[in-house]
Amino acid sequence: MDEKALDIFSAARARRDVGRIREALAEVKAGDVARVIVRSPRYGLYALERTVRIGVGGQPLVGDVILATSSEIQRIDLGIDAPQAALEADVVDPSTLPHGTPVRVTFLTPTHQTFALTGPITAGNDRFLLVGSWIVADEQEAVVPGGDRSG
Structure with missing residues (x-):
């Protein structure tokens, strides 16, 4: 995995960045591309990147x-580049x-278009x-460590 992909985790704070989350929530709209860093008690720290949509x-x-x-x-994080499917990935x-x-x-x-996940395999x-x-x-199925997998 390249260093840039891992940088999002080195910048993650030990506690939630509530101020930044509130700012993002005030700005976000459908169609924005966002990265959400999640700390799950079950799955650990991971990131999800995709276009924002409005739920039911x-x-x-x-x-x-x-x-x-x-x-x-x-x-x-708002305003990031949209993830691209790596159709030629190993x-x-x-x-x-x-x-x-x-x-x-x-x-x-078809449902989510292109989206990316970054984090540890569980x-x-x-x-x-x-x-x-x-x-x-x-x-x-297969994935690529340190690279991309498209399916």
Whole structure:
């Protein structure tokens, strides 16, 4: 993984940046590109980047994170470059990625368009590998450590 991708974590504070979160919430609108850094008790510290959309209840969302209500959000960065799917990325056998391996994964889906996840691989006692709450690999899929994976 390149140093730039990991820089977002070295800048993460030990506590939530409430002031910066409030500022971002006052500015954010549908169509903005945002990076949300999440600290989950279950999945650790990870980042999700994608276009902001408005959910059913009128709340802004980035992926599965409701920006105005999630107590796990550490920081919201607006005005970042939109993530690009890495369609030419190398693929790696998921069995070579131990728990905790830092990865950056991109997805291209009809629902979410292109979005990116950055963080450590979480491996459990099943066939799935996750970054945050997102499944990034199973027995038939692959991800690229330190690079991108598009699916």
